[in-house]
Amino acid sequence: DAGVIQSPRHEVTEMGQEVTLRCKPISGHNSLFWYRQTMMRGLELLIYFNNNVPIDDSGMPEDRFSAKMPNASFSTLKIQPSEPRDSAVYFCASTPDRVKHIQYFGAGTRLSVL
Amino acid sequence: DQQVKQNSPSLSVQEGRISILNCDYTNSMFDYFLWYKKYPAEGPTFLISISSIKDKNEDGRFTVFLNKSAKHLSLHIVPSQPGDSAVYFCAATSANSGGSNYKLTFGKGTLLTVNP
Numbered sequence: 001d002a003g004v005i006q007s008p009r010h011e012v013t014e015m016g017q018e019v020t021l022r023c024k025p026i027s028g029h030n031s032l033f034w035y036r037q038t039m040m041r042g043l044e045l046l047i048y049f050n051n052n053v054p055i056d057d058s059g060m061p062e063d064r065f066s067a068k069m070p071n072a073s074f075s076t077l078k079i080q081p082s083e084p085r086d087s088a089v090y091f092c093a094s095t096p097d098r099v100k101h102i103q104y105f106g107a108g109t110r111l112s113v114l
Numbered sequence: 115d116q117q118v119k120q121n122s123p124s125l126s127v128q129e130g131r132i133s134i135l136n137c138d139y140t141n142s143m144f145d146y147f148l149w150y151k152k153y154p155a156e157g158p159t160f161l162i163s164i165s166s167i168k169d170k171n172e173d174g175r176f177t178v179f180l181n182k183s184a185k186h187l188s189l190h191i192v193p194s195q196p197g198d199s200a201v202y203f204c205a206a207t208s209a210n211s212g213g214s215n216y217k218l219t220f221g222k223g224t225l226l227t228v229n230p
Contacts, residue, residue, distance in 0.1 A: 031216050045218070101163070103160070107155065107156055
């Protein structure tokens with residue numbers, strides 16, 4: 001199994017630009033999570049999906065952030081427009097229902113907004 | 115408001131000695147706790163977990179202790195090895211609060227350095 005795959009691994013963009021982060025969960029996993037890691041706030045949950053349906057988006061910082069999961073094997077996190085304070089490492093994780101609290105993380109996308 | 119706190123940003127120990135990483139929580143609804151390990155440029159990986167019905171769980175060199183009355187848990191690594199050098203995250207959840215709850219609340223992590 002290839003694990004959770006995130007792309008790109010690094011993204012550098014200018015303020016105001018649209019950024020799209022991508023995630024492919026482990027096959028057969030029902031839930032998908034997007035996290036953001038910063039020095040100040042640590043690892044915080046942004047949104048999670050169960051069976052492709054958004055369950056809790058209370059962690060999404062503001063309307064500039066949106067996430068979709070059009071099918072069981074793909075999800076995107078979009079920031080439009082991006083701001084320098086969005087610079088962080090964004091992780092995607094997935095889990096199967098049978099062990100729902102053990103999440104499997106991707107390697108992350110390091111985003112730098114200049 | 116941090117519900118899961120790891121008050122030591124870093125810890126340094128000698129190879130072969132015991133490493134003790136600490137974690138405190140404030141939410142009394144938390145009933146399941148996990149430790150994750152993270153190497154640079156990688157995502158966190160699950161290490162060990164414990165349910166609130168237990169006070170200890172052991173897996174090889176790793177043992178997690180839970181003190182519910184103090185809302186405190188700790189991870190013991192014995193003996194510590196240089197390959198254990200990583201950031202360790204404590205996480206908590208309310209496993210029995212409903213079938214749809216998959217949320218984990220993470221601490222900010224502790225950087226463990228094991229010196230040869």
